[in-house]
Every structure is written in C-alpha cells, then in structure tokens.
Amino acid sequence: xxxxxxxxxxxxxxxxxxxxxxxxxxxxxxxxxxxxxxxxxxxxxxxxxxxxxxxxxxxxxxxxxxxxxxxxxxxxxxxxxxxxxxxxxxxxxxxxxxxxxxxxxxxxxxxxxxxxxxxxxxxxxxxxxxxxxxxxxxxxxxxxxxxxxxxxxxxxxxxxxxxxxxxxxxxxxxxxxxxxxxxxxxxxxxxxxxxxxxxxxxxxxxxxxxxxxxxxxxxxxxxxxxxxxxxxxxxxxxxxxxxxxxxxxxxxxxxxxxxxxxxxxxxxxxxxxxxxxxxxxxxxxxxxxxxxxxxxxxxxxxxxxxxxxxxxxxxxxxxxxxxxxxxxxxxxxxxxxxxxxxxxxxxxxxxxxxxxxxxxxxxxxxxxxxx
Numbered sequence: 001x002x003x004x005x006x007x008x009x010x011x012x013x014x015x016x017x018x019x020x021x022x023x024x025x026x027x028x029x030x031x032x033x034x035x036x037x038x039x040x041x042x043x044x045x046x047x048x049x050x051x052x053x054x055x056x057x058x059x060x061x062x063x064x065x066x067x068x069x070x071x072x073x074x075x076x077x078x079x080x081x082x083x084x085x086x087x088x089x090x091x092x093x094x095x096x097x098x099x100x101x102x103x104x105x106x107x108x109x110x111x112x113x114x115x116x117x118x119x120x121x122x123x124x125x126x127x128x129x130x131x132x133x134x135x136x137x138x139x140x141x142x143x144x145x146x147x148x149x150x151x152x153x154x155x156x157x158x159x160x161x162x163x164x165x166x167x168x169x170x171x172x173x174x175x176x177x178x179x180x181x182x183x184x185x186x187x188x189x190x191x192x193x194x195x196x197x198x199x200x201x202x203x204x205x206x207x208x209x210x211x212x213x214x215x216x217x218x219x220x221x222x223x224x225x226x227x228x229x230x231x232x233x234x235x236x237x238x239x240x241x242x243x244x245x246x247x248x249x250x251x252x253x254x255x256x257x258x259x260x261x262x263x264x265x266x267x268x269x270x271x272x273x274x275x276x277x278x279x280x281x282x283x284x285x286x287x288x289x290x291x292x293x294x295x296x297x298x299x300x301x302x303x304x305x306x307x308x309x310x311x312x313x314x315x316x317x318x319x320x321x322x323x324x325x326x327x328x329x330x331x332x333x334x335x336x337x338x339x340x341x342x343x344x345x346x347x348x349x350x351x352x353x354x355x356x357x358x359x360x361x362x363x364x365x366x367x368x369x370x371x
Contacts (some may be wrong), residue, residue, distance in 0.1 A: 011054050013057040059087070070105070087107060087122065087123070088101050089109075089112055090110075174226055174230035185242050190297065190309065194297070200258070201258040201297075204292065205250065206290065206321065207290055213286060217284060226249065229274065238255075267292040271327070275289050292320065297309050300332055312331040312342070
C-alpha cells in the first residue's frame with residue numbers, strides 16, 4: 001500500500017501558475033509510490049487530467065485569482081474517472097475565503113504554512129475517498145451491466161412467453177383462436193353479457209363440400225383455402241370480435257355487444273364475400289360457399305347458458321345446410337315449436353345421468369335453465 005493512500009501509484013497533478021518555491025508543501029508530494037505531474041497553465045492541466053488519469057489535483061493559485069477560479073469543476077468535467085478530488089493551497093485561507101473555495105468545488109483548502117506531515121495526511125485522506133468513490137463507481141457499473149443483462153433476459157422471456165401464448169391459444173394453420181382459447185373467451189363474454197344485460201351473438205360457419213376440395217385439389221390447396229377464409233373472417237368482423245377454428249372446416253365467431261340484426265349483417269357479408277371469392281392455387285380456381293348459423297343472447301329467450309347458445313347456433317347451421325346451403329339462418333328464424341322442441345332436447349340431454357354431461361358442471365346453473 002502506498003503511503004499516499006490506498007491507490008497504487010497515484011498520479012497527482014500540481015497546478016501552479018507561478019514557480020513552486022523549494023520547501024513548503026512540496027516535500028509532502030515527493031513521497032514514494034506517487035507521481036507528481038506539474039502544470040503551469042490551465043491548458044496543460046486540462047490535458048494532463050484528460051489523458052494521464054489523474055487521481056488527485058492540487059491547485060496553488062495566487063490569492064487574487066483563487067477567488068474567481070472555477071478550475072476545480074472544469075478539471076472534473078474532463079476527467080475520465082467518475083470523481084477527481086481537488087485540494088486548493090492558498091497563502092492566507094481566511095474563513096470567508098475557505099467557504100467561497102469550498103462552494104466553488106474544492107474538496108479541501110490548505111494553507112501554505114501547513115506542516116508537511118498534515119498535508120500528507122490530508123492527501124492520503126483525499127486518496128482514500130477517491131478509492132472508495134472509484135470502487136463505488138466500479139460496483140455501480142457492474143450492477144448496470146448486470147441489470148442490462150437482466151433486462152435483455154426479461155425481454156427475451158417476454159417474447160418467448162408471447163410465442164408460447166400464441167402457440168397455446170391460436171390454431172397453427174389459420175392463426176385464429178383455437179378451440180380451448182375460444183371456449184375460455186366465450187365463457188367469459190357470456191358471463192359479462194348475462195350480468196350486465198348485454199347482447200352476445202354466436203356465428204357458426206361451415207364450408208360446403210370441403211372434402212371435395214381436398215380430394216380434387218389436394219390437402220395443401222385445402223389448407224390454403226382455410227387460411228384465406230380465416231383472413232376473410234378476421235377482416236370482416238370488428239376488432240373486438242373473436243374468430244376461432246372449431247373444427248376441420250368449421251369456424252366460430254363471437255360478437256360481444258352484437259345483436260341479432262348486426263349478426264345477420266356480418267354473416268351475410270361473410271357469405272357473399274366467400275361466394276364471390278376465387279381461390280387460385282397453382283393456376284386453378286377453387287370456388288367454395290359457406291353456410292352460417294346464428295344464435296343471439298338474450299334475444300333468443302330459449303338460451304340460458306354458453307353451451308345452449310352454441311347449441312342453438314349449431315342447430316341453425318344444420319337448418320341452413322338442409323335447406324339449400326350457401327345461406328344464413330338465425331335461430332330466431334325457426335318456428336317457435338321447433339325452438340321449443342330443441343330447447344327440450346337440449347335440457348333432456350343434460351339431465352343428471354345423461355352421457356352428454358360434459359360442459360355444465362354448475363348444478364345451480366342447470367336448475368336455473370330448467371326453470
């Protein structure tokens with residue numbers, strides 16, 4: 001350890017615009033282990049601090065110049081290390097002058113008449129502070145680097161989580177919601193609609209004779225048609241609506257706050273768009289049509305739970321397919337006796353002991369539907 005402090009071979013800048021007289025405080029600097037770099041003007045002092053890694057600056061200026069000097073802050077502004085301690089040596093450090101020098105940036109103010117032993121002690125004290133500050137700066141830099149690495153890792157984890165979430169919630173072929181994700185959204189939206197009296201429409205869509213497309217043009221062409229149809233659906237509905245692939249060639253669309261009239265409008269727009277669209281694969285034109293079934297809560301009074309809403313849309317879709325295909329049928333279009341019969345069939349299928357009990361676990365909800 002150097003006698004000047006804990007730093008190894010400290011570099012001390014001695015700035016004095018006048019020649020330093022022999023004796024005085026000069027012997028305090030000539031201590032083994034330290035290197036004194038002298039500068040007689042501010043340009044040389046700035047150059048030394050900027051390029052030679054100064055650990056401590058000692059400024060000796062005439063009394064008439066020391067009052068207005070801002071050299072301490074100027075030297076710190078060009079110093080590569082984070083902290084540069086500055087000692088100012090004056091001939092007559094009266095209290096008012098010392099306060100003014102401290103305010104201007106000095107870390108210590110020493111009289112030229114101070115003993116060599118005391119000057120050495122003060123220099124060592126400044127160097128210890130310098131070393132502690134450097135250690136703090138090094139630790140802070142290491143912490144910042146570690147924090148930066150953690151931020152990059154967190155950003156990568158967020159991207160990975162988003163990709164995993166997309167894989168878990170979207171259909172791999174069409175990139176719309178998959179069955180599991182759609183079921184969760186459907187259940188949530190139905191609860192909101194029921195609690196606040198909002199409307200909720202369910203559209204079930206099926207491609208006509210899709211097997212012929214695969215058999216005639218091949219499965220890759222069929223996949224292309226499915227992907228393009230998913231694009232048509234997502235571009236046709238609102239941003240708040242939910243599109244899902246619920247089967248091989250079957251899609252489901254959920255319209256929160258969408259009434260019967262709005263659902264019909266969307267469904268008819270989709271049907272016409274698909275009917276007029278020419279899907280071209282390898283120069284061959286593929287023409288498809290779709291049938292769409294609609295059910296709306298609470299407009300269809302027969303509906304009491306999410307599964308029943310889906311069931312009614314499915315029954316409307318079956319009617320659309322049985323009555324000529326390429327058409328839109330709403331559950332409310334069915335005769336009232338038919339709707340009543342379908343409701344009774346649904347409730348009977350979900351009675352305790354039935355084989356089709358999956359989907360309704362809340363016994364209270366089943367009793368509520370039956371009433």
